[in-house]
Amino acid sequence: MALPVQTQVKFWxxxxxxxxxxxWYLGDVIMPFILGGAIAYFLDPIADRLEAMGLSRVAATVIISVLAILLFVIAFLMVVPTLVSQAVALADAAPTLLKRLEVFLIENIPSIIDEDSTIRQSLASLGQAIKERGGELVGTVLSSAMGVINIVILLIVTPVVAFYMLLDWDRMVAKIDALLPLDHRPAIRQIASDIDRTLASFIRGQGTVCLVLGTYYAVALMAVGLQFGLVVGFIAGLITFIPYVGAIVGGTLAIGLGLFQFWGDWWHLAAVAGIFMFGQFFEGNILTPKLVGSSVGLHPVWLLLALSVFGSLFGFVGMLVAVPVAAALGVVARFFVGKYQEGLLYQGLSIPEAPKTSDEGDAD
Structure with missing residues (x-):
């Protein structure tokens, strides 16, 4: 005999x-396990393909781990120092850029901005605040993120967790499946399958899109000589998972910096704009259709809401889990909406009866 619905609702x-x-309380402690699980989930299809080619699970996991560590070390040695230096330099240069913007506005719109105007005073105070707090903020973030404890957690514990979870991924899934309530097993399997498909389409596919676009933007902007091109490309790629936002933010930042650096050199400005136009064309027509596929039902507003709520509640860990949780909740919501539309609460007694056939009419 199944448990009453009210008891099940209370339990869950x-x-x-x-x-x-x-x-809430173990956010910092479980961070390496969340990261490790995410990495294992991301790499599981590669391990499955290597197994299909004849390798054992252990061999596939070892090969993937060695390649991932090599790529991480190369990226850390080649990219991270430049990224950090450009981020600090951008924070230090922001007051100068704002000052040049102030001069530009004064020269071209003298009737709107004068020495005592609110806009000019706001620009001056904003530049001073960035000068005083910008470098300090970047330095604080970097120092806290690169502390000894965080280095040990992120560079040692996370890869170890990812290795073991990738090694035992299929067995863990089988164990969880065996513990599902028998009465609800078909429905839970359906929901889990839909969630996995959504996450695979969005997290794996969109994550690859972000990596490819971020690399393209960074390399292309640095190739045309834009200062802070690596930082701009990193920012644009990082937030590409929100449709249009990555291109708008990255393009605005790149063109804004290009106006100060290449003012009068319209060819370089056109090249910067062309980089983002081509990036959007490449993403919309090639990358996203191939890697992400059709829509997975995650609206940009839903993603922003999830990032805001989980970030405010659980901090950095909340932002890490916001997107997969939002995807899972979206799947669950669609499942229950479908059940609601099939039930009497939605359909009531107003369901039209099926029309009688001619044979039934003759029989009457």
């Missing part, structure tokens, strides 16, 4: 509340 509500409280 308590379980969800316990998980939320655990995430």
């Amino acid at each position: 509500s308590i379980t969800i509340a316990i998980l939320a409280v655990s995430l």
Whole structure:
């Protein structure tokens, strides 16, 4: 005999509340495990393909881990120092850029901006605030992120967790499947399958799109000689998962910096704009259709809401899990909406009866 619905609702509500409280208090502790699980989930299809080619799970996991570590070390040695130096330099140069913008506005719109105007004073105060706080903020973030404890956690614990989770991924999935409630197993499997498909389409596909576009923007902008091109490309690629936002933010930042650096050199400005135009064409017509596929039902507003809510509640860990949780909640919501539309609560007694056939009419 199955448990009453009210008892089941209470049980699962308590379980969800316990998980939320655990995430709240153990956010920093479980961060390497969340990262490790995400990495294992991302790499599991590659391990499955290597197994299909005849390798054992252990051999596939070792090969993937060695290649991932090599790529990480190369990227860390070649990219991270330049990225950090450009980020600090951009924070230091921001007051100068704002000052040049102020001069440009004064020279070209003298009737709007004068020495005592609110806009000019705001620009001056904004530049001073960035000068005083910008470098300090970047330095604080870098120093906190590169502390000894965080280095140990992120560079040692996370890869170890990812290795073991990737090695045992299929067995863990089988164990969880065996623990599903028998009465609800078909529905849970359907929801889990839809969530996996959504995450595979969005997280894996869109993550690859972000990596490819970020690399393209950074390399192309640095090739045309734009200062801070690596930082701009990194920012544009990082937020590409929100449609149009990455291109708008990255393009605005790149063109804005290009106006100060290449003013009068219209060919370089056109090259900067062309880089983002080609990037959007390449993403919309090649990358996203091939890697992400059709729409997975994640609206940009839903993503922004999830990032804001989870970021404010759980900090950095919340932002890490915001997108997959939003995708999962979207799948669950669509499932229950479908069940609601099939039930009497939605259809009521107003369902039209099927029309009688001619044979039934003759029989009457």
